[in-house]
Amino acid sequence: MATAQGSTGHGPIKIIQIGAGSMGRGWLRTIADNPDVELVGLVDLDPDLARRAADEAGHQQAVIATSLDALDVSADAVINVTIPEAHASTSQQALFAGLPVLCEKPIAPTVAGGLAMAAAAEASGRLLMISQSRRYVNSFTQYRQLVGDLGRIGTVTCDFFKAPHFGGFRDAMEHPLLVDMAIHTFDASRALLGNNPVSVYCEEYNPSWSWYDGDAAANAIFTFADGTRFGYHGSWCAPGQETSWNGNWRVSAEAGSAAWDGDHEPTAERIDDHEVKIPPSPQTPEYIAGSLVEFVDHLRNGTRPDTHAAANVLSLAMVEAAVRSASVKQPVQIADVITAAHRQATADDHGPRIHAVLESWDVLEVVGLSG
Ligand SMILES: NC(=O)c1ccc[n+]([C@@H]2O[C@H](COP(=O)([O-])OP(=O)(O)OC[C@H]3O[C@@H](n4cnc5c(N)ncnc54)[C@H](O)[C@@H]3O)[C@@H](O)[C@H]2O)c1
Incomplete structure (x- = not known):
């Protein structure tokens, strides 16, 4: 089983990536380009695909496995690039092994699933950050x-x-x-x-x-x-x-x-008397490279990204509310989507640790809709 190393102060941060599909290959190149991180393990259901993808991006030293359980390396963090349906199981396994996770969007296929993911992060005491790469332009x-x-x-x-x-x-x-x-x-x-x-x-x-x-x-x-x-x-x-x-x-x-x-x-x-001044470009890494920089900043300095799991749930709720509105042909309140999803998440079987966190929540406050 992959274990948490927990020393992110000096040297490259040791990363395990889960998922070596089309977006996974992009992440492997991004990790290779960032000297603050090094890939120590790559997990995919298809180990041959994973080996090829790792080698292509220059990660010959990375250990390959078909699950986090089967990966015998110690690491500091996980990047999750699996399909949305696999985000919950893979991220939760990493979080409860003590590893902070940077997970591709969407946090989960449903808002209820997203709330359970945010609760898993809280229960584990580790960061779950969602990569919303288009913020980094x-x-x-x-x-x-x-x-x-x-x-x-x-x-x-x-x-x-x-x-x-x-x-x-x-x-x-x-x-x-x-x-x-x-x-x-x-x-x-x-x-x-x-x-x-x-x-x-x-x-x-x-x-x-x-x-x-x-x-x-x-x-x-x-x-x-x-x-x-x-x-x-x-x-x-x-x-x-x-x-x-x-x-x-x-x-x-x-x-x-x-x-x-x-x-x-x-x-x-x-239309007032102020001159229009276009702010200078920050010239920082963009898209997923920008996401990775923010994740590294958390690992090194303890900063909290704007797209941490609980804060990101509302972006997924916008999608779910829009789909529902189109179906019922009426306006939909985002708070109704969140409270229904919270009821669903609390009723679903996510295990006692996640359940206890979900039950303790004032969910609208947790996601940033009140207060
Ligand atoms: N930020 C963006 O612009 C952007 C663009 C494309 C995709 N994405 C996101 O990236 C994620 C991956 O998308 P993709 O296009 O690479 O999908 P993909 O199907 O090409 O690759 C997914 C990989 O995950 C592996 N996988 C699935 N379940 C697994 C599990 N339980 N354990 C280990 N490996 C598992 C599969 O074998 C596959 O190799 C999705 O969440 C998607 O929404 C983001």
């Missing part, structure tokens, strides 16, 4: 700063129009855009506003030419706690004039408006 950081200087915000919009032909599981999903992709955009709206959503009205549909079985387009309007409205217009079967994968954003605020095309420096226009 330098021009997005500039945009956040620019928007933060425009006074009260009335409206935020994000247009997301892409036309990828993935093939495979996404083409057969019931809600491919909302469930597989929109969490990135929804999570980014929370990061941008520094605020949380309270309700959503959403319509989901499939354009007649769509090559997806399920609904590949959606329009959603979220109301945030301070009254800001966030409008999301998205389609995954929108050929021509495609937007960035980060979407095309506009903020309308008291002192003016600011736009970000998702890839380049943002722009703004102010």
